[in-house]
Amino acid sequence: MSAEYATFGLAPAMRAGGVLANGDYQVHRDFVDFIVDGRPLLFQLSDLDAVSPLASDVPPAIFTAQVRSLLLEADAPLAGGRYVIYGCPECADLACGAVTAVIERDGDDFVWRDFAWQTEEVADLKLNGYTGIGPFRFRGTEYRSALHSLLREDPDESSARRRVLLIGARVAVLAKLAAALRTIGIGADITHDATDVPPEELRVYGAVAFGRAVGEADREAVRRTFERAGVQVAYVEGLAPIIPLLVAQIEHALDRSPSEQRRLTRLIAADGEAGIEITSTCRVQLTAYRTDRLYRTHIHKVFDGILPAGQHRIGLDTKAVKGESFIVARTSGTVLVQPMAR
Known part of the structure; x- marks a missing residue:
């Protein structure tokens, strides 16, 4: 394959829902992510909590329309031939912000270019453009085959299994x-x-x-x-x-995403430390849970920050992991749980 081409694929992905340490709820979303050159495109966007428009909980007619749109069988929804690549997982409102790109044909190829963070009808590339992402040129046969496969699947199947x-x-x-x-x-x-x-x-x-x-x-x-x-x-x-x-x-x-395409791949909790492994730069949250002798629940947020790819060891407050305790590690798309080993 010519070096100017990128590979295009699709894979199941998840925006992890949950009951957060502050009592808020975060909605669970299953979606199909775009795999470019073997890795989720979302991972190139650092710490972005977003889902693609190919979400399993949208009505089948809307899901089909989104696929047809990416195949350029319908007019672009935004000015300048721009399409939403990733949007808000809670409401999908453009006002919350979305990653958009121009999608166009060049002969039999499909090209994604001029990625930007967009909150209004017109994107400002100078102010909000993603300069380090794209353009991507995909072979038409590979691109169409991947998207057409979604139209042959039962759109209700993944929702039922949730x-x-x-x-x-x-x-x-x-x-x-x-x-x-x-x-x-x-x-x-x-x-x-x-x-x-x-x-x-x-x-x-x-x-x-x-x-x-x-x-x-x-x-x-x-x-x-x-x-x-x-x-x-x-x-x-x-x-x-x-x-x-x-x-x-x-x-x-419930995480159906391939293990090799997850951001958070490992969690160890022992000896007052948490060991984690992540595959790309992202925000990681660590929360400790325990019950005392009166069966009261204690919740401690022990870490919340952006970490680069690799292995990390994070010290835990002894009060947070006293007695029988458990550690939850969370990124926007993955959740891991481990009991605190003694």
Whole structure:
């Protein structure tokens, strides 16, 4: 392939939702990311919390229209032949800011150029242009094949799998967990026994979360039920009855993005330190959770900052990790959870 060409592909990605340390909620979004020369294009934009217009929770007609737009089968939505590449994950409003680019044909090729951060109808390249990104020239056959593959998939499939089955003895905790998950856009159902659930109903779940009081025999019975139905799900072993912690565990379980295309790839929590590994510069948040002897929840934000790619060791306040405690590491697209080893 000529050096002037970049490769184009697509891959599932996630904007991680969650219950944050300050009590705010962050909405979960599944979307399809653009893979340029083997890496997510979003990673070239440093610490940007955004999703592509190819999100799984938009109506099928709008999703199809977005794909057709990127294929240049419709007029550009913005002045100057510009298209939204990444937008606000909460509202998709241009006023919140969006990454836009000119998309045009050059013979059989497709070219993405003049990337900019845009908040108004007309982009100001001198003020807000991304000088280090693009232009990218894609071979037409590769570009069209990738986008056309989205039109052949069931647009409702990924949304249906964004649902969790909660199994446990503490009904009050499960009810609070289900409410938190629904608030951030993840469906949740509660049951004590899944053995008689019809296979077609089991297929809507992407994960099963067990409370700590569920015995191994009961867990194995649930696993066999899903196996007999031919349904593959992620299983979550609840670490503690702490709602933000359980939400983070479930977010990780629902992550469908290829592991090699995640920003946060490793978390170790031991000896008063957290060790993390990230693949590109981004904002990383570390939060410690624990319960005391009176079962009160304590939450400590122990780190929040921009880190470059590589491995990092971060010291933790001894008060934050006293007793049985857990560390949640979060970037905009990935969440990892680990109990604090002693």
